[in-house]
Amino acid sequence: SQTIHQWPATLVQPVGSPLSLECTVEGTSNPNLYWYRQAAGRGLQLLFYSVGIGQISSEVPQNLSASRPQDRQFILSSKKLLLSDSGFYLCAWSPADVQYFGAGTRLSVL
Amino acid sequence: GEDVEQSLFLSVREGDSSVINCTYTDSSSTYLYWYKQEPGAGLQLLTYIFSNMDMKQDQRLTVLLNKKDKHLSLRIADTQTGDSAIYFCAEQSGTSSNTGKLIFGQGTTLQVKP
Numbered sequence: 536s537q538t539i540h541q542w543p544a545t546l547v548q549p550v551g552s553p554l555s556l557e558c559t560v561e562g563t564s565n566p567n568l569y570w571y572r573q574a575a576g577r578g579l580q581l582l583f584y585s586v587g588i589g590q591i592s593s594e595v596p597q598n599l600s601a602s603r604p605q606d607r608q609f610i611l612s613s614k615k616l617l618l619s620d621s622g623f624y625l626c627a628w629s630p631a632d633v634q635y636f637g638a639g640t641r642l643s644v645l
Numbered sequence: 646g647e648d649v650e651q652s653l654f655l656s657v658r659e660g661d662s663s664v665i666n667c668t669y670t671d672s673s674s675t676y677l678y679w680y681k682q683e684p685g686a687g688l689q690l691l692t693y694i695f696s697n698m699d700m701k702q703d704q705r706l707t708v709l710l711n712k713k714d715k716h717l718s719l720r721i722a723d724t725q726t727g728d729s730a731i732y733f734c735a736e737q738s739g740t741s742s743n744t745g746k747l748i749f750g751q752g753t754t755l756q757v758k759p
Contacts, residue, residue, distance in 0.1 A: 541687075567745045578751040579688075579733070584744060592744070625687055629745040632676050632737060636687040 537562035541626050541637035548644055554599075554613040556640050558626030561607065567629040568609040570601055572622045573639075579625065585609060616644045647671040651734050651750035658758050663721040665753045667734030670715065677710060678747065679719045680733040688733060691719070721755075729757045 538561045548554060560566055567586050571579040581594045583601035591601050598617050602610045609626060621644045627634040648670045657663045669677070675696050680688040694701045694708045694717075701708045707720040717736075721728055731752040737745065 569745075579749045581746065584746060586744060627688075632745065633678070633690060633693060634745065634747055635690060636680075638687045639685075641685070 537628075537630075537635070539626065539628050539635060539637040541624075541640055543640060544638065545641045546643070548616050548642065550618055550644055551615045554611070554616050554620070554642070556611040556624055556626075556642075558609040558611075558637055559607055560628045563607070563628070563630060565606060568603060569627040569629070569634065570609065570611050571625040571627065573625060574622045583611070618644050620644050647736070647738055647748045649734055649736055649748050649750040651732075651753045653751065654754050654756070656756040656758065657724050659724060659726055661724055663719075663724045663728065663755055663757075665719045665721075665732050665734075665755065667717040667719075667750055668715055669717065669734070669736045669748075671736060671738045671748070672715065673739035674715075674736040675739045676737045677708075677717050678733075678735040678737075679706075679708065679717075680735065680749075682731045682733065682752070684730075691732075724755075724757050726757045726759060729755055731755070 541558050569584045570582040573579050585591050585603045599613050624640045626637040650668045678693040679691045681691050682688050692703050705722045709718045731754050733752045734750040735747040
């Protein structure tokens with residue numbers, strides 16, 4: 536069966552520090568992968584999606600970047616975090632028409 | 646542009662039925678989804694419906710789709726305290742089928758009182 540892993544679960548980082556969040560999917564190949572941010576427990580904002588290795592589409596201009604170095608690995612990064620980067624970050628994968636979500640990473644930038 | 650709207654809050658008593666409503670604007674939607682999010686957790690897929698269907702039932706869950714009015718609803722029968730969560734409606738546009746991109750509503754917080 537397929538599973539999705541995100542880590543870390545919780546992260547507290549100072550302003551100006553770098554960020555790396557990792558997401559991996561097991562039990563499938565060539566999935567579509569997605570990074571979302573959820574602010575204040577409300578709606579989801581799609582940040583990036585990828586339909587294949589090295590293929591990244593950005594939905595909104597921001598302080599973050601994404602990479603897909605391997606088929607089932609999706610990384611969200613920042614060189615210098617801002618206070619506004621705080622939020623709940625969710626990774627998702629899709630085999631076709633349904634998205635399955637990871638448990639999320641709670642990021643607090645102080 | 647594409648938009649999905651939901652009411653923000655619903656409160657019901659345990660044992661009653663809950664109905665969560667959603668409207669969307671994209672007439673080319675192919676699939677519509679309901680997700681559940683418990684506090685501090687990721688989103689759990691509850692059910693989804695293809696746009697050529699009017700209704701889908703899965704145990705205590707019933708999804709109704711009115712494509713003419715672009716209205717989707719989720720009915721939870723015999724609501725339990727464990728159903729307390731945020732429920733998200735989402736749609737996949739026909740123009741996004743190759744990327745699988747979804748448009749989410751803001752979520753409806755369901756409060757179940759004992």
